């Protein structure tokens with residue numbers, strides 16, 4: 001079959017990906033790296049600054065680490081190794097967007113286009129690397145194509161045949177999927193797998209995707225359509241809903257059959273420009289990726305004001321006086337495992353400059369833009385109140 005040359009014909013994990021049974025262990029090691037906050041992320045300065053704008057383009061993607069792997073942007077010098085791994089019928093036959101045979105020049109072209117789309121924030125195609133002895137080796141690839149209009153992204157992955165049966169695809173795909181929902185402006189992830197690709201289906205299920213339907217897709221390597229299974233994952237699928245450990249001390253008594261009451265104090269910090277500070281729940285927490293008002297649970301015996309003063313110092317490194325906290329509204333919302341009662345205070349004066357002390361991204365948001373930021377359900381009624389007031 002002659003290779004075809006189109007920018008979309010890539011070793012790209014665009015969909016319907018690797019047939020990778022996932023057991024055992026791989027002799028690869030991880031270096032330490034942390035994900036950068038991504039859009040919509042703004043200045044954390046309380047001084048007047050640029051208005052809130054979604055900003056997703058990045059020239060500088062910080063690699064993502066897993067226990068054994070590093071997910072990093074491709075480099076031009078990866079082309080030969082990439083070509084050697086991907087120009088393999090056993091790998092390409094499961095990849096919808098990769099032709100076979102795969103010509104060497106396509107690897108160069110792919111690396112160039114992956115760098116450009118990463119810079120623009122339209123796709124995140126990353127090399128999955130491990131180490132063999134002291135040497136870094138490429139073991140596969142993982143990627144996301146972003147559909148900004150639909151706030152979705154499609155996940156794909158492939159693994160070089162030599163590295164099958166070591167759990168590489170699950171480890172890499174889970175990391176990128178969780179990073180994406182925690183850091184990008186997305187409501188869900190999508191993925192497809194060829195109906196007979198049991199390995200890839202198992203990967204998607206293992207990392208938290210749900211099957212939502214079936215369809216057909218053209219596979220370049222087969223030069224034919226294939227039946228595919230369609231999968232999706234939302235934040236709730238990957239991180240769980242709002243179900244914190246509810247300590248009896250912070251709750252009122254819960255009669256049999258009812259949910260415990262959780263008291264949380266929250267604060268809308270307002271800067272001199274009338275912008276409100278939102279904090280994004282970081283990867284690793286339930287509801288990661290949602291934006292909320294800084295604050296937190298009340299400790300036993302604490303007043304809401306005292307809890308807020310403590311939380312604002314811990315989370316943002318600022319000092320607030322109780323006299324500067326003005327009661328504004330409250331949220332009363334039933335989550336599955338508890339009922340949230342959350343007084344919301346307004347504060348226009350504080351000491352220090354809010355800094356993200358707990359890995360959260362911060363955004364100073366104009367009131368009319370608040371509704372563009374995905375927030376926990378309990379906060380939704382507060383948004384119009386705040387917008388009208390400010």
Ligand SMILES: Nc1nc2c([nH]c(=O)n2[C@@H]2O[C@H](COP(=O)(O)OP(=O)(O)OP(=O)(O)O)[C@@H](O)[C@H]2O)c(=O)[nH]1
Nearest residue numbers: 242243244264266287292293294295296297376378379
């Ligand atoms: N701070 C804050 N919490 C909110 C908001 N809306 C909302 O539903 N919550 C929920 O209220 C609870 C706040 O608890 P928290 O901040 O002390 O705890 P957490 O889940 O972040 O975990 P942690 O115990 O590790 O700090 C969480 O379940 C959180 O999802 C909000 O606007 N601000």
